Each structure stands twice: as structure tokens, then as C-alpha cells.
Amino acid sequence: MSDENNLDEIPVNIISKNEINNLSDDSAQSDTDDITVDELQNLLEIEKQKVKDYEDKIKHVLADYQNLNKKTQSDIEKGVNTKIDEFMLDFLKVYDDFTRAKQVFAESKINTEGLDSILKNMDSLLAKYNVTPIDALGEIFDPHLHEAISIIADSELDSNTITKELRKGYISHKRVIRPTLVEISKK
Structure with missing residues (x-):
């Protein structure tokens, strides 16, 4: 049984402090010699x-x-x-x-x-x-805001003046979500 316990042991060498210092001085010297500034x-x-x-x-x-x-x-x-x-x-x-x-x-x-x-x-x-109505009556027709569904002849009004709102249009988030249905004039 004692032989089995001895197999697990690792032999240890005892080194003195002087030997350690000598080893570290030697390795430091060899490292610095290998690498230049x-x-x-x-x-x-x-x-x-x-x-x-x-x-x-x-x-x-x-x-x-x-x-x-x-x-x-x-x-x-x-x-x-x-x-x-x-x-x-x-x-x-x-x-x-x-x-x-x-x-x-x-x-x-x-x-x-x-x-x-x-x-x-x-x-x-x-x-x-933020849904706002588009005011169209009396304005000049703008195809981005209005949808013309009828035209009337009127020599007193400028061409493309909106004379009647047939269905209100609306803007939401700076976009037309529904154009105003309008009647416009022609000279």
C-alpha cells in the first residue's frame, strides 16, 4: 500500500533564493539581447x-x-x-x-x-x-389637394377657381388622405 501512495507523489527540488535570482537575471538578459529598441x-x-x-x-x-x-x-x-x-x-x-x-x-x-x-x-x-380639413372654396384648383369632378363656365372667375365643394378633403401627417371633390370654373 505504501508503494501505491508513492506513485502519486511528484518529486520536488528545493532551490535557494540565490539560484532563483540567478535564473531570472539570465532570462532577462537573454530576452533583451534578442529584441532591440x-x-x-x-x-x-x-x-x-x-x-x-x-x-x-x-x-x-x-x-x-x-x-x-x-x-x-x-x-x-x-x-x-x-x-x-x-x-x-x-x-x-x-x-x-x-x-x-x-x-x-x-x-x-x-x-x-x-x-x-x-x-x-x-x-x-x-x-x-392631427387630421385637418382642406379649405377649398374660392381657392385655385391644386391637383395635389383637390379632385375636380365638374366644370362650369363662368367669365367672371379666373379659370380653375373652385366654385363648389362636393366632399370635404383632409390632410393627416402632412399627407392628403382624401382629396376634396370640387367643381371648378372655366372662362
């Missing part, structure tokens, strides 16, 4: 260049990340605005129906207070989502 300066320049290259890469990666972040935010905002605009187009159909109902009630001398209250709430909702 010029070689060390060259190595230092190489390492400095590596650091500069890494710094440049980090700057580029950071710039790419910032650009991606801005683009992502912009894409999200555009997507949300597009969905709001789609909803608003459907909402405007209902709004138009209430507006026409109010006109019919007013012509028939029926009380419109209830409809006025509903339309006021709808106007507030449109304003909340």
Missing part, C-alpha cells in the same frame, strides 16, 4: 495601429447602429401613421353621413342639437389625431 518601437506602432483600427470599427458600428435606430423609429412611426390614416378614412365616411343627416334635419326644421354634439366630438377626435 527598434523592434520594440515597431511592435508598439503595430499595436497602436491595431488600436486605431478597432476605434474606427467601433465608430462605424456605432454610427450604423444609430442610423438603424433612426430608420427603425421612422418606419414604426410611418406604419402607425398609415394605420391611423386608414382608420380615419373609414371614420370620415361616418362623419360625412352625420354631416349630411344634420343638413337634412336642418332643412326639415328638425332639432339638430344631438347631431351637433356628436359632430363636435368627432371634430375633437379628428383634431386629436
